[in-house]
Amino acid sequence: MSQAAYFQVEQVSFSIAETKILKEISLEIGAGEQVAMIGPSGAGKTSLLRVLCGGVTPNSGTVKLDGETYLKNGAQGGPSLRSLRSKVGFVHQDHALVPNLRVVQNVVAGKFGQRGFWNSLRSLIQPVQRDQEEVFALLERVGIGEKMFHRVDSLSGGQQQRAAIARALFQHPEALLADEPVASVDPARAQAVLNLLISISRERGLTLAVSLHDPSLALDLFPRVIGLREGRVHFDLPSCQVSEKMLGELYRLEE
């Protein structure tokens, strides 16, 4: 790979209770690269994304972010975990917004990791002019500028997702992760959301990793596709090299 690695995952295993979700996974994602992760339900796509963002600590293995180790051998190491977490924006599948707050309040919360306690509290109550302008610009970019002062629960599912994207961007991240961003939208809108994520990442030079159910969308839109199955990397290839046979193998049902 030509770019410097942004995410470096080495021999990472992760279990929830007794169930092994990730089994000694190793992979690298270059800075500014755009990657889709595909695979059947339970393959470990969401867990891998959560490991990348520092949301869960793996049982063993090392995760490096931009050369800095932040998760190591089941312990949290390296410099401040909080400051590393704030470098990675995450768009959750269920959006994880506060439904009874306004869109602007949800978006400013994206920058809490870089702000002191009183500053963040004040931004929640009355964001300063500069924050308001930036939030509005981001909401315009994702297409819901007019919803800035609406409550989140008055928005449609697709609009809420765009608010969640704006929150992740307000964080000024270096990487953007999205977990099943098209799980609950129709095919036409799915393409639009993915194109939005791709073009925003390109504009801002962000590393983008997205998990997807639908392999055809991944192959159409992303230059690199990682197939996950039963907690292991099944294939990791440029999308033009992924064959029908490989996909069949990836999604094969157990006898």
Next chain:
Amino acid sequence: MRRSLVLISIGLLGFIGYWSLGLELGQILPRGQGFQIARDFLSAAFTPALDYEAEFVPAGSPSFLWVIGNGFQRTVIFAGAALSLALILGLPLAVLASGLVPTSIRIPTRLFIAGMRSVHELLWAVVFLAAFGLNSAGAIIAIAIPYAGTLAKVFSEMLDEAPQRSYQALIGAGASRSQAFFGALLPTAGPDMAAYAFYRFECALRSSAVLGFFGYPTLGYYLRQSFENLHYREVWTCLYAILFAVLILETWSGKLRRRLVA
């Protein structure tokens, strides 16, 4: 199996209770003189007093409605002061009694707030009355202590039961736990907590009125006086004043709830 055991135990307890108290349903029907009193009292409900019922009223006494209005105002002020103090004490205690803090803090806090709740506000009032004499601070603190305990218990449960997704998402984006608490968890649980606080305000109004029986200048003071003088129409005026306060509160909280939820 276990469920039926619980149900049988409850039924058994009820039966033992009836038997040991020697309850007879016939006893709750008024008899003789009692019947007359009950009838006088209930019929007074339709004609609440607008003026003193006493034959002799000293010259220069304020009008009856003015006195009741004053009592009404003090009842609301006592309740408001007590509840705001209870909220100031109860909110931090709720956090310390919730799953957000380690068990070593949570368990002692829960014991402490159970202690606050186990003594009724009227008992606290009696204690403070004996200790400090008839003083408004005593009445307010007497209500605030058990109310803070109840708010802390219920608020901590609401915080524990509120959806954690947005809270976790902010932590995942680098926020500290306290930032994520104010940015996500508190707003998520907020509407339920506000609704419960309003209900407790209603309870505080009743408690504050009843404290008048001990001599504090709330509606209960006049209610007791009128009752002892058998001025049932005056009693009903006091009861309607309390009802009025509760209805105002109900309207207000209904409006606020619609704003918070819709």
